[in-house]
Amino acid sequence: MASVAFGYLPILLFLIVALGLSAAFVVLPMIVARFTGAHQPDPQKLSEYECGFPAFEDSRAQFDVRFYLIAILFIVFDLEAAFLFPWAVSLGVTKLVGWIAMMIFLAELGLGLAYAWKKGALEWE
Template sequence: MNIEQYLPVLLFILVGISVGVMPQVIGYVLGPNRPDAAKNSPYECGFEAFGDARMKFDVRYYLIAILFILFDLETALLFPWAIALKDLGLFGFLVGLEIVTILTVGFVYMWIKGALDWE
Protein backbone atom coordinates (compact mmCIF):
# COMPACT_ATOMS: atom_id res chain seq x y z
CA MET A 1 0.00 0.00 0.00
CA ASN A 2 1.33 3.35 -0.83
CA ILE A 3 0.16 6.77 0.27
CA GLU A 4 -0.78 7.96 -3.23
CA GLN A 5 -3.82 5.67 -3.17
CA TYR A 6 -5.24 7.59 -0.21
CA LEU A 7 -4.55 11.04 -1.65
CA PRO A 8 -7.99 11.40 -3.36
CA VAL A 9 -9.76 10.39 -0.15
CA LEU A 10 -7.70 12.83 1.91
CA LEU A 11 -8.33 15.58 -0.64
CA PHE A 12 -12.06 14.84 -0.58
CA ILE A 13 -12.14 15.05 3.23
CA LEU A 14 -10.19 18.32 3.26
CA VAL A 15 -12.42 19.93 0.62
CA GLY A 16 -15.54 18.75 2.47
CA ILE A 17 -14.36 20.18 5.77
CA SER A 18 -13.32 23.46 4.17
CA VAL A 19 -16.67 23.83 2.38
CA GLY A 20 -18.44 23.35 5.71
CA VAL A 21 -16.17 25.46 7.91
CA MET A 22 -14.98 28.31 5.68
CA PRO A 23 -18.39 30.02 5.18
CA GLN A 24 -18.88 30.07 8.94
CA VAL A 25 -15.43 31.53 9.55
CA ILE A 26 -15.90 34.14 6.82
CA GLY A 27 -19.30 35.09 8.22
CA TYR A 28 -17.93 35.38 11.74
CA VAL A 29 -14.95 37.48 10.68
CA LEU A 30 -16.65 39.75 8.13
CA GLY A 31 -20.15 39.87 9.61
CA PRO A 32 -21.38 42.87 11.56
CA ASN A 33 -21.22 42.66 15.33
CA ARG A 34 -23.88 45.04 16.67
CA PRO A 35 -25.43 43.39 19.72
CA ASP A 36 -28.48 44.91 21.35
CA ALA A 37 -31.01 43.79 23.93
CA ALA A 38 -33.29 42.11 21.39
CA LYS A 39 -30.47 40.12 19.77
CA ASN A 40 -29.12 38.96 23.11
CA SER A 41 -32.52 37.86 24.40
CA PRO A 42 -33.33 34.14 24.30
CA TYR A 43 -36.43 34.74 22.16
CA GLU A 44 -36.35 36.72 18.91
CA CYS A 45 -39.89 36.00 17.77
CA GLY A 46 -41.23 39.51 18.28
CA PHE A 47 -43.08 39.01 21.55
CA GLU A 48 -42.25 37.93 25.06
CA ALA A 49 -42.31 34.26 25.88
CA PHE A 50 -45.37 33.00 27.68
CA GLY A 51 -46.23 29.76 29.41
CA ASP A 52 -44.03 26.82 30.19
CA ALA A 53 -41.65 25.55 27.52
CA ARG A 54 -42.40 22.00 28.66
CA MET A 55 -46.14 22.14 28.06
CA LYS A 56 -47.84 18.97 26.88
CA PHE A 57 -49.04 18.67 23.31
CA ASP A 58 -52.24 17.02 22.29
CA VAL A 59 -51.87 13.39 21.22
CA ARG A 60 -53.42 14.27 17.86
CA TYR A 61 -50.33 16.30 17.00
CA TYR A 62 -48.15 13.20 17.32
CA LEU A 63 -50.70 11.10 15.44
CA ILE A 64 -50.71 13.50 12.50
CA ALA A 65 -46.90 13.64 12.53
CA ILE A 66 -46.55 9.85 12.54
CA LEU A 67 -49.14 9.46 9.79
CA PHE A 68 -47.35 12.06 7.67
CA ILE A 69 -44.03 10.25 8.07
CA LEU A 70 -45.64 6.91 7.28
CA PHE A 71 -47.32 8.08 4.08
CA ASP A 72 -44.34 10.18 3.06
CA LEU A 73 -41.96 7.24 3.32
CA GLU A 74 -44.33 4.87 1.57
CA THR A 75 -44.79 7.36 -1.25
CA ALA A 76 -41.03 7.82 -1.52
CA LEU A 77 -40.64 4.04 -1.83
CA LEU A 78 -43.03 3.99 -4.78
CA PHE A 79 -40.60 5.96 -6.97
CA PRO A 80 -37.93 3.22 -7.18
CA TRP A 81 -40.69 0.69 -7.74
CA ALA A 82 -42.07 2.74 -10.64
CA ILE A 83 -38.63 3.11 -12.19
CA ALA A 84 -37.87 -0.62 -11.96
CA LEU A 85 -41.38 -1.67 -12.96
CA LYS A 86 -40.36 -2.74 -16.47
CA ASP A 87 -37.75 -5.12 -15.04
CA LEU A 88 -40.05 -6.47 -12.31
CA GLY A 89 -42.75 -7.70 -14.66
CA LEU A 90 -46.29 -8.70 -13.72
CA PHE A 91 -45.36 -9.99 -10.26
CA GLY A 92 -43.66 -6.71 -9.35
CA PHE A 93 -46.67 -4.78 -10.61
CA LEU A 94 -49.06 -6.86 -8.49
CA VAL A 95 -46.91 -6.43 -5.37
CA GLY A 96 -46.81 -2.66 -5.91
CA LEU A 97 -50.57 -2.64 -6.50
CA GLU A 98 -51.03 -4.50 -3.22
CA ILE A 99 -48.96 -1.90 -1.36
CA VAL A 100 -50.92 0.96 -2.92
CA THR A 101 -54.20 -0.78 -2.03
CA ILE A 102 -53.14 -1.25 1.61
CA LEU A 103 -52.11 2.42 1.82
CA THR A 104 -55.41 3.54 0.29
CA VAL A 105 -57.47 1.39 2.66
CA GLY A 106 -55.48 2.71 5.64
CA PHE A 107 -55.93 6.29 4.46
CA VAL A 108 -59.69 5.88 4.00
CA TYR A 109 -59.96 4.21 7.43
CA MET A 110 -58.12 7.10 9.10
CA TRP A 111 -60.25 9.61 7.21
CA ILE A 112 -63.48 7.92 8.35
CA LYS A 113 -62.27 7.68 11.96
CA GLY A 114 -61.42 11.40 11.94
CA ALA A 115 -57.72 10.96 12.64
CA LEU A 116 -56.88 13.62 10.06
CA ASP A 117 -59.26 16.25 11.49
CA TRP A 118 -57.59 19.01 13.45
CA GLU A 119 -59.74 20.99 15.86
Protein backbone atom coordinates (compact mmCIF):
# COMPACT_ATOMS: atom_id res chain seq x y z
CA MET A 1 0.00 0.00 0.00
CA ALA A 2 2.83 2.39 0.80
CA SER A 3 4.49 1.74 -2.56
CA VAL A 4 1.32 2.84 -4.38
CA ALA A 5 1.16 6.07 -2.37
CA PHE A 6 4.90 6.56 -2.91
CA GLY A 7 4.26 6.48 -6.67
CA TYR A 8 2.09 9.60 -6.36
CA LEU A 9 4.78 11.58 -4.51
CA PRO A 10 6.23 13.22 -7.68
CA ILE A 11 2.75 14.40 -8.68
CA LEU A 12 2.16 15.82 -5.21
CA LEU A 13 5.52 17.60 -5.26
CA PHE A 14 4.78 18.98 -8.71
CA LEU A 15 1.41 20.33 -7.53
CA ILE A 16 2.99 21.93 -4.44
CA VAL A 17 5.71 23.60 -6.51
CA ALA A 18 3.17 24.75 -9.15
CA LEU A 19 0.84 26.23 -6.52
CA GLY A 20 3.76 27.90 -4.77
CA LEU A 21 5.12 29.43 -7.95
CA SER A 22 1.72 30.59 -9.16
CA ALA A 23 0.96 32.17 -5.79
CA ALA A 24 4.38 33.83 -5.81
CA PHE A 25 3.85 35.24 -9.31
CA VAL A 26 0.54 36.71 -8.22
CA VAL A 27 1.32 37.94 -4.72
CA LEU A 28 4.96 39.05 -5.02
CA PRO A 29 4.37 41.73 -7.70
CA MET A 30 1.60 43.21 -5.54
CA ILE A 31 3.85 43.33 -2.49
CA VAL A 32 6.75 44.81 -4.45
CA ALA A 33 4.45 47.45 -5.97
CA ARG A 34 3.31 48.50 -2.49
CA PHE A 35 6.87 48.86 -1.20
CA THR A 36 8.34 50.57 -4.27
CA GLY A 37 5.55 53.10 -4.66
CA ALA A 38 4.37 51.78 -8.01
CA HIS A 39 0.90 51.24 -6.56
CA GLN A 40 -0.67 54.64 -7.19
CA PRO A 41 -4.22 54.13 -8.44
CA ASP A 42 -5.86 57.09 -10.14
CA PRO A 43 -8.99 57.39 -12.30
CA GLN A 44 -7.01 57.01 -15.54
CA LYS A 45 -5.38 53.75 -14.40
CA LEU A 46 -8.68 52.36 -13.17
CA SER A 47 -10.60 53.22 -16.34
CA GLU A 48 -11.99 50.58 -18.68
CA TYR A 49 -9.41 49.77 -21.31
CA GLU A 50 -10.32 46.25 -22.36
CA CYS A 51 -14.02 46.29 -23.06
CA GLY A 52 -14.58 49.99 -23.73
CA PHE A 53 -17.46 50.43 -21.30
CA PRO A 54 -17.87 50.18 -17.51
CA ALA A 55 -18.17 46.58 -16.45
CA PHE A 56 -20.82 46.99 -13.77
CA GLU A 57 -23.61 49.03 -15.30
CA ASP A 58 -27.03 48.32 -16.69
CA SER A 59 -26.72 45.22 -18.86
CA ARG A 60 -29.19 46.67 -21.38
CA ALA A 61 -27.03 49.72 -22.11
CA GLN A 62 -25.79 50.12 -25.67
CA PHE A 63 -22.07 49.91 -26.28
CA ASP A 64 -19.74 50.47 -29.17
CA VAL A 65 -19.19 47.41 -31.33
CA ARG A 66 -16.01 48.79 -32.93
CA PHE A 67 -13.92 47.45 -30.07
CA TYR A 68 -15.06 43.91 -30.79
CA LEU A 69 -14.41 44.33 -34.50
CA ILE A 70 -10.84 45.42 -33.83
CA ALA A 71 -10.43 42.59 -31.30
CA ILE A 72 -11.57 40.01 -33.86
CA LEU A 73 -9.18 41.46 -36.45
CA PHE A 74 -6.37 41.29 -33.90
CA ILE A 75 -7.13 37.63 -33.20
CA VAL A 76 -7.16 36.82 -36.92
CA PHE A 77 -3.77 38.41 -37.54
CA ASP A 78 -2.36 37.02 -34.32
CA LEU A 79 -3.30 33.54 -35.50
CA GLU A 80 -1.60 34.33 -38.79
CA ALA A 81 1.62 34.90 -36.91
CA ALA A 82 1.06 31.64 -35.04
CA PHE A 83 0.78 29.78 -38.35
CA LEU A 84 3.87 31.40 -39.85
CA PHE A 85 6.36 29.92 -37.38
CA PRO A 86 5.51 26.22 -37.88
CA TRP A 87 5.31 26.85 -41.61
CA ALA A 88 8.79 28.37 -41.64
CA VAL A 89 10.17 25.47 -39.62
CA SER A 90 8.62 22.82 -41.89
CA LEU A 91 9.37 24.59 -45.17
CA GLY A 92 12.32 22.29 -45.80
CA VAL A 93 9.93 19.33 -45.85
CA THR A 94 6.95 20.87 -47.66
CA LYS A 95 9.11 22.66 -50.26
CA LEU A 96 7.29 24.42 -53.10
CA VAL A 97 3.79 23.11 -52.28
CA GLY A 98 4.01 24.45 -48.73
CA TRP A 99 5.35 27.77 -49.94
CA ILE A 100 2.53 28.18 -52.46
CA ALA A 101 -0.09 27.25 -49.85
CA MET A 102 1.26 29.87 -47.44
CA MET A 103 1.40 32.52 -50.15
CA ILE A 104 -2.28 31.86 -50.93
CA PHE A 105 -3.07 32.08 -47.21
CA LEU A 106 -1.15 35.36 -46.86
CA ALA A 107 -2.84 36.78 -49.97
CA GLU A 108 -6.26 35.98 -48.50
CA LEU A 109 -5.31 37.66 -45.24
CA GLY A 110 -3.92 40.65 -47.11
CA LEU A 111 -7.18 40.98 -49.04
CA GLY A 112 -9.11 40.75 -45.78
CA LEU A 113 -6.94 43.47 -44.24
CA ALA A 114 -7.39 45.71 -47.30
CA TYR A 115 -11.15 45.19 -47.15
CA ALA A 116 -11.31 45.99 -43.42
CA TRP A 117 -9.10 49.04 -43.95
CA LYS A 118 -11.25 50.29 -46.84
CA LYS A 119 -14.45 49.84 -44.81
CA GLY A 120 -12.92 51.86 -41.96
CA ALA A 121 -12.88 48.99 -39.48
CA LEU A 122 -9.45 50.06 -38.22
CA GLU A 123 -10.44 53.68 -37.57
CA TRP A 124 -10.99 54.72 -33.98
CA GLU A 125 -12.32 58.09 -32.84
